[in-house]
Amino acid sequence: MTDVSRRAFLAAAGAGAAAIWLTAESRDVIAASRHAMQATRFQVLSGADAADLEAATSQIVPTDDTPGAREARVVYFIDRALATFAKDQKKSVESGLKELRKRAAKQVRGAKSFAALPNDKQIAVIASMEKDKHEFFFALRYMTIAGMLSNPEYGGNYNKTGWKWIGFDDRFSWATPFGWYDRNA
Amino acid sequence: MPDHTHDHPPLTPLQQSTVKYRPEDEVDFVVVGSGAAGGVVAKELSTAGFRVVVLEQGPWRTEKDFVHDELKTWNENLLTNNWKDSPNTFRKTEKDKANVKPSVLYGRGVGGTSVHFSANFWRFREIDFKEASVKGTVPGTGLVDWPITYQELEPYYTKVDWEVGVAGAPGPYDPPRSRPYPMPPHPAKSTGALLEAGAKKLGWKPFPAPMAIVSKLYQGRSACAQCGFCLGFGCEVRAKSSALVTVIPAAVATGKCEVRPNSYVRKVETDAKGRATGVKYFDANKQEIYQRAKAVVVCANGAETPRLLLNSKSNLFPNGLANSSGVVGKYLMFNGGGYSNGVFEHEVNGYKGIVATRLVWDLYELDPKLGLSGGGGFDFRFADTPINFVMGSLPPDSPTWGSAFKKLVENTYNRQLSCYGHTTSLPVATNSISLDPSLKDAWGVPAIRMTYQDHPNDMKLYQYFADRGEELLKAAGAKQTWKAKPESQDFSVHLLGTCRMGNDPKTSVVDKYNRTHDVKNLFVVDGSSLVTSGRGQPTMTIQALAFRAGDNIAGFAKRREI
Numbered sequence: 116m117t118d119v120s121r122r123a124f125l126a127a128a129g130a131g132a133a134a135i136w137l138t139a140e141s142r143d144v145i146a147a148s149r150h151a152m153q154a155t156r157f158q159v160l161s162g163a164d165a166a167d168l169e170a171a172t173s174q175i176v177p178t179d180d181t182p183g184a185r186e187a188r189v190v191y192f193i194d195r196a197l198a199t200f201a202k203d204q205k206k207s208v209e210s211g212l213k214e215l216r217k218r219a220a221k222q223v224r225g226a227k228s229f230a231a232l233p234n235d236k237q238i239a240v241i242a243s244m245e246k247d248k249h250e251f252f253f254a255l256r257y258m259t260i261a262g263m264l265s266n267p268e269y270g271g272n273y274n275k276t277g278w279k280w281i282g283f284d285d286r287f288s289w290a291t292p293f294g295w296y297d298r299n300a
Numbered sequence: 301m302p303d304h305t306h307d308h309p310p311l312t313p314l315q316q317s318t319v320k321y322r323p324e325d326e327v328d329f330v331v332v333g334s335g336a337a338g339g340v341v342a343k344e345l346s347t348a349g350f351r352v353v354v355l356e357q358g359p360w361r362t363e364k365d366f367v368h369d370e371l372k373t374w375n376e377n378l379l380t381n382n383w384k385d386s387p388n389t390f391r392k393t394e395k396d397k398a399n400v401k402p403s404v405l406y407g408r409g410v411g412g413t414s415v416h417f418s419a420n421f422w423r424f425r426e427i428d429f430k431e432a433s434v435k436g437t438v439p440g441t442g443l444v445d446w447p448i449t450y451q452e453l454e455p456y457y458t459k460v461d462w463e464v465g466v467a468g469a470p471g472p473y474d475p476p477r478s479r480p481y482p483m484p485p486h487p488a489k490s491t492g493a494l495l496e497a498g499a500k501k502l503g504w505k506p507f508p509a510p511m512a513i514v515s516k517l518y519q520g521r522s523a524c525a526q527c528g529f530c531l532g533f534g535c536e537v538r539a540k541s542s543a544l545v546t547v548i549p550a551a552v553a554t555g556k557c558e559v560r561p562n563s564y565v566r567k568v569e570t571d572a573k574g575r576a577t578g579v580k581y582f583d584a585n586k587q588e589i590y591q592r593a594k595a596v597v598v599c600a601n602g603a604e605t606p607r608l609l610l611n612s613k614s615n616l617f618p619n620g621l622a623n624s625s626g627v628v629g630k631y632l633m634f635n636g637g638g639y640s641n642g643v644f645e646h647e648v649n650g651y652k653g654i655v656a657t658r659l660v661w662d663l664y665e666l667d668p669k670l671g672l673s674g675g676g677g678f679d680f681r682f683a684d685t686p687i688n689f690v691m692g693s694l695p696p697d698s699p700t701w702g703s704a705f706k707k708l709v710e711n712t713y714n715r716q717l718s719c720y721g722h723t724t725s726l727p728v729a730t731n732s733i734s735l736d737p738s739l740k741d742a743w744g745v746p747a748i749r750m751t752y753q754d755h756p757n758d759m760k761l762y763q764y765f766a767d768r769g770e771e772l773l774k775a776a777g778a779k780q781t782w783k784a785k786p787e788s789q790d791f792s793v794h795l796l797g798t799c800r801m802g803n804d805p806k807t808s809v810v811d812k813y814n815r816t817h818d819v820k821n822l823f824v825v826d827g828s829s830l831v832t833s834g835r836g837q838p839t840m841t842i843q844a845l846a847f848r849a850g851d852n853i854a855g856f857a858k859r860r861e862i
Contacts, residue, residue, distance in 0.1 A: 174701065174702065175701040175702070175705075176701075176705070176706050177702060177703055177706060179703060179706070181706075181710075183706065200375065238702070241701065241702075245700070245701070256700060256701060257691065259701075260687055260690045260691055261371060261687050264370070264686035264687045264690065265369075265370060265371040265687065266368070266369050266370075266371065269371060277686070278686065280706070280709065280710060281686055281689075281690070281709055281710065281713035281714075282647075282649075282710070282713050282714040283651055283686050283713060285368055286527070287368070287525060287527050287536070288525035288526060288527055289525070289526040289527065289528065289652040289653055290526060291487045292490075293489045293490055293526075293649050293652045293653050294489065294490030294646070294647045294648045294649035294650070294652075294714070295490060295646030295647045295648070296490035296493040296494050296497075296644070296646065296648060297487070297488050297489055297490045297492065297493040298490075300488065300493040300496070300497070
């Protein structure tokens with residue numbers, strides 16, 4: 116295949132368990148956007164789930180001198196998605212969170228939450244899941260990236276944080292020069 | 301309204317069909333499919349005064365349905381076939397077990413794939429029609445000459461340029477043209493400027509890419525706004541010259557053509573004399589309807605057309621309709637390619653603007669010493685929407701999470717691009733679309749089984765183009781380059797060759813006028829008629845063939861030769 120980018124397709128269909136999100140029977144993605152932008156409370160996630168998901172996605176795209184997943188409100192994107200187009204993914208997210216906590220308890224005896232771990236231990240947990248190619252690692256990664264880079268109507272990418280991160284601007288018209296090389300050709 | 305929603309003035313809605321035919325009316329033509337080919341055929345036949353019903357399996361969308369929404373567009377198969385309702389199976393060879401796996405992607409809706417395609421509009425060159433006799437055949441393939449030449453098709457290429465709307469400028473390797481382009485090419489983006497710089501260093505001659513996207517006000521359609529959402533998306537400003545906004549409105553304006561959306565054809569019906577009598581289709585409520593017609597033109601694309609013919613078997617046609625040769629579904633071609641990638645020092649911003657602005661055709665035909673059949677052309681492009689890019693296009697061995705990942709993405713999205721080496725792919729008889737013996741779609745119709753393995757020549761060809769492409773990127777100044785090893789393809793959007801054109805009814809499905817050899821009033825017009833694959837961009841040729849077929853079919857009908 117050439118034109119519909121092969122890589123794009125592989126990203127959608129072949130990226131391990133990340134694909135669980137992309138193969139969702141998503142007839143009502145748009146419903147997610149209708150609810151979005153006024154994220155005051157969670158529709159699906161419990162407080163504890165939201166805290167752990169926020170901490171975990173913030174390890175995928177951390178906050179440093181620039182905003183990360185937390186500031187992009189990725190966790191709200193996930194909540195909206197689970198309430199709407201990714202309804203059928205609720206169970207896999209729940210079991211993923213269970214795994215996350217199990218691994219958290221291995222790092223710090225008796226720990227009941229991932230979010231409560233110190234930063235280095237959180238990193239160790241995510242690294243262990245990556246190493247084992249655990250499907251929740253891929254799901255976390257996809258949810259974070261989709262939550263950062265999808266249209267803000269879905270509840271993430273707050274203030275276009277994700278688009279600013281990568282340098283994308285969703286304008287509806289552009290003119291020359293588009294970049295450095297056509298300006299300096 | 302979210303603040304990133306566009307603020308273009310609303311477009312005047314395009315008129316939908318005013319004429320309505322009843323299924324029991326025997327119309328002159330029923331056209332199956334409303335895409336690049338079906339739209340042209342409908343326009344040509346209705347303009348000639350014939351009563352035409354176009355049956356399109358998907359909905360009739362307008363610009364309001366097209367959104368800059370990556371999640372929705374990809375996640376929901378918003379504009380395309382979806383693999384849940386329309387699954388298929390795939391196997392590499394006839395010996396393998398076929399497993400369910402998405403293998404074809406095409407536009408589902410009025411306008412077909414031309415709604416969401418990139419709009420690269422290369423003409424074929426003379427050599428594409430006679431490669432076998434000029435360069436020689438290749439063992440294990442069905443590489444043969446076309447029954448027509450470039451010169452015979454040229455007037456219709458020109459018709460496409462002017463009626464559909466193609467922007468471009470003559471290049472050093474252009475085949476002869478009878479009329480200039482109707483409008484100037486699009487400005488070079490940084491991807492185009494880099495391709496030009498790299499190509500000149502290698503002694504090659506880059507030139508502006510011909511694109512079916514209008515570069516100025518043309519036939520009431522406004523110039524491209526360079527928004528960057530071409531590939532995979534519908535055009536919100538009507539600048540992309542899709543069938544939806546060009547030939548379909550022209551067909552509808554005749555008052556003779558009814559385009560019926562949400563109408564999924566499952567069978568071409570024939571009578572005891574072996575003539576087509578119409579088609580059976582499901583409407584939006586899955587009610588079966590029998591539309592009668594004096595003649596049928598199938599324009600359903602290179603995968604769905606052979607499937608429909610094979611599903612139309614009867615006592616008289618036990619191997620499927622128009623398949624006395626046994627060639628229906630065979631010689632499936634995709635176009636292949638060699639892909640390489642590069643990261644540059646400064647901002648490329650490839651996400652802005654149309655997909656490709658400059659081309660290199662210096663390897664369209666290869667040095668015979670290489671011992672490779674075929675050839676190709678290059679463009680530099682960056683057509684990744686944000687999520688797809690970060691999920692699937694970062695340099696190899698990149699970190700995938702954490703601070704280093706975050707930094708990398710920050711410095712790469714605007715500086716990365718790909719070199720696409722678009723190539724031929726050889727016609728191989730065992731590469732095919734057939735019916736899966738057990739899998740059915742959501743309507744209970746036997747599903748597609750694809751069998752496909754790239755020919756060894758093509759695997760080498762893809763590698764050659766990936767290697768040359770990487771050199772091109774380096775010559776352009778890329779500070780980092782990489783390429784993936786080519787793999788045999790198992791998925792395509794270019795669906796070609798499965799009802800090949802030829803003079804001999806024993807070895808081809810349609811004659812040089814796109815009439816099936818077996819059924820006098822059945823025509824097949826789309827990518828399936830292609831005898832060879834061209835160098836990667838087939839739609840221009842599909843539309844030229846459709847204009848030519850429409851012209852000829854109208855002539856046959858007027859002379860009562862159908």
